[in-house]
Amino acid sequence: MVTESDIEHIAELADIGISRDEVPEFTRQFNAILEYFEVLDTVEGESAPADGITNVFREDEPRPCLPQEAVLANAGSTENGFIKTPRVM
Amino acid sequence: MAGTLDFSPDDRCNAFITTCREARFSDGALAGVAVAVKDNISTAGIRTTCASRILEGYVPPYDAHVIELLRKEGAAIVGKTNMDEFGMGSTTETSAFGPTRNPADPTRVPGGSSGGSAAALAAGLVPMALGTDTGGSIRCPAAFCGVVGLKPTYGRVSRYGLIAYANSLEQIGPMARTVEDVSRLMSVIAKYDPRDSTMLDRPYDHRPSADIAGLRVGVPEEYFGEGVDPRVAETVRDAIGVLEELGASTVPVSIPGMRYALAAYYVICTGEASSNLARFDGVRYGPAVDIRKSWHDAYQEIRQANFGAEVRRRVMLGTFALSAGYAGRYYAKALGARQKIRQDFERALRDADVIAGPTMPTVAFRLGEKTDPLSLYLADILTAPANLAGIPAISVPCGRVDGLPVGFQLMGRQFEDERVVDAAYAYEQEVRA
Numbered sequence: 001m002v003t004e005s006d007i008e009h010i011a012e013l014a015d016i017g018i019s020r021d022e023v024p025e026f027t028r029q030f031n032a033i034l035e036y037f038e039v040l041d042t043v044e045g046e047s048a049p050a051d052g053i054t055n056v057f058r059e060d061e062p063r064p065c066l067p068q069e070a071v072l073a074n075a076g077s078t079e080n081g082f083i084k085t086p087r088v089m
Numbered sequence: 090m091a092g093t094l095d096f097s098p099d100d101r102c103n104a105f106i107t108t109c110r111e112a113r114f115s116d117g118a119l120a121g122v123a124v125a126v127k128d129n130i131s132t133a134g135i136r137t138t139c140a141s142r143i144l145e146g147y148v149p150p151y152d153a154h155v156i157e158l159l160r161k162e163g164a165a166i167v168g169k170t171n172m173d174e175f176g177m178g179s180t181t182e183t184s185a186f187g188p189t190r191n192p193a194d195p196t197r198v199p200g201g202s203s204g205g206s207a208a209a210l211a212a213g214l215v216p217m218a219l220g221t222d223t224g225g226s227i228r229c230p231a232a233f234c235g236v237v238g239l240k241p242t243y244g245r246v247s248r249y250g251l252i253a254y255a256n257s258l259e260q261i262g263p264m265a266r267t268v269e270d271v272s273r274l275m276s277v278i279a280k281y282d283p284r285d286s287t288m289l290d291r292p293y294d295h296r297p298s299a300d301i302a303g304l305r306v307g308v309p310e311e312y313f314g315e316g317v318d319p320r321v322a323e324t325v326r327d328a329i330g331v332l333e334e335l336g337a338s339t340v341p342v343s344i345p346g347m348r349y350a351l352a353a354y355y356v357i358c359t360g361e362a363s364s365n366l367a368r369f370d371g372v373r374y375g376p377a378v379d380i381r382k383s384w385h386d387a388y389q390e391i392r393q394a395n396f397g398a399e400v401r402r403r404v405m406l407g408t409f410a411l412s413a414g415y416a417g418r419y420y421a422k423a424l425g426a427r428q429k430i431r432q433d434f435e436r437a438l439r440d441a442d443v444i445a446g447p448t449m450p451t452v453a454f455r456l457g458e459k460t461d462p463l464s465l466y467l468a469d470i471l472t473a474p475a476n477l478a479g480i481p482a483i484s485v486p487c488g489r490v491d492g493l494p495v496g497f498q499l500m501g502r503q504f505e506d507e508r509v510v511d512a513a514y515a516y517e518q519e520v521r522a
Contacts, residue, residue, distance in 0.1 A: 010405045010408055010412075012389075013408050013412065014363060014405050014408040015388045016393065016396070016405055017392050017393025017401070018393065026402065030406070032461075033462065033463050037352045037410075039352050040419065040426060041422070043353075043422045043426045043429070044425075046425055047425040047427070047428045056287075066150050071150065073148070073150060074146070074147050074373060074375075075374065076376070077378075077380050085372050085380060085384070086378055086384045086386075086388070
């Protein structure tokens with residue numbers, strides 16, 4: 001069971017934004033879904049990596065990339081070739 | 090042969106988010122063929138929205154690998170099709186651009202999330218379309234609209250340029266009105282691309298064959314059980330009967346892991362989504378974030394205003410299922426369940442060459458009928474297992490119930506997409522004749 005304050009906390013962790021009047025409905029829906037997820041408690045054992053699987057690596061060599069104007073074209077706010085963001089501190 | 094295709098469709102079903110009135114094309118295997126592309130696949134110079142306001146104004150600076158291949162073979166990209174926001178749904182009702190209607194019955198949903206692609210095909214607006222399938226998003230709308238759709242083996246089609254939702258599950262795949270056209274489109278898009286590190290160099294280059302004598306068709310009881318409309322089950326059993334008449338034999342098989350398939354699927358896909366969708370912050374693309382505010386305030390504000398409720402619900406579910414204290418109970422268990430389901434299919438596909446069942450447990454829902462998220466999730470029960478196992482699965486129309494199309498699903502071994510295409514082709518050719 002999750003409570004309304006759990007839902008507000010999860011929204012905060014996810015940086016997703018939730019309005020006060022959405023909280024009761026999200027809480028009810030979450031609890032119905034989590035109850036359905038309880039069937040996973042019956043899964044026995046741990047997942048082990050399958051045999052014969054290998055990582056795919058490549059050499060770290062410079063390759064052509066998009067020009068700076070193309071990369072910045074969709075950004076809302078730029079300055080001197082950089083993207084401006086909200087304050088972190 | 091190169092030129093420009095004039096494309097101004099009568100789109101009364103709202104299948105398209107964007108149309109390209111003058112679509113250029115060149116020489117090649119698909120010279121001049123109009124292809125519609127789901128709006129979560131990047132197209133250079135053509136806006137790409139994922140049916141979300143969070144990507145408003147976004148024009149990709151590059152093409153997805155599959156788009157490069159389509160252009161190289163001469164296809165005319167005529168537009169971008171409607172979908173559930175970020176692919177999260179089975180009805181195409183969560184689109185920020187309004188729902189798509191089902192051409193077979195405009196009071197019904199087309200299925201989803203690739204509902205726009207399926208509706209554009211069913212309405213006769215294009216002969217071929219691309220969709221994407223994370224838990225059934227190609228096969229569900231193909232079944233509901235009465236067209237053909239293939240979810241390829243995981244790793245057979247490059248995901249480079251596909252705007253990610255759940256990387257370990259999703260594949261781009263071909264949709265069309267005939268199995269032959271699905272196969273033609275698959276031959277163009279399934280070519281190796283080192284930019285997708287989960288890809289194997291196993292190109293698809295196949296002409297469908299209707300000779301299925303000796304094919305062993307596995308029939309899993311779990312695909313005909315509780316929750317499946319008995320009339321849909323009956324229609325699909327008749328379709329299996331057609332394969333038998335063509336020289337195939339049936340064998341009973343079992344996928345016991347089906348009982349936790351959906352729970353595992355939703356834990357994994359929401360977990361992956363919660364991390365993938367963190368990139369939508371109004372900084373590099375989409376509506377500009379207010380940079381005078383503090384990071385968390387600005388970020389929460391823009392995401393609340395521009396993501397729909399289902400996207401926010403899934404991001405929150407995934408965040409919860411991966412959070413400290415719960416990851417062991419949900420995510421780790423889901424991975425264990427996924428492995429058991431993969432093993433179930435491997436075992437079943439030793440006794441059988443393909444596995445057959447319905448694509449969807451019911452026919453298309455009414456618009457607005459499904460409002461509760463859990464009841465919508467349950468509709469993915471017959472499609473999500475193939476994504477968990479990474480195996481190919483095709484949906485081909487097999488008749489109607491209440492005047493609405495029913496989809497016949499055929500699944501196969503990894504990298505045996507050709508075999509499921511052949512089985513579907515044999516069925517289609519027989520019932521058309």
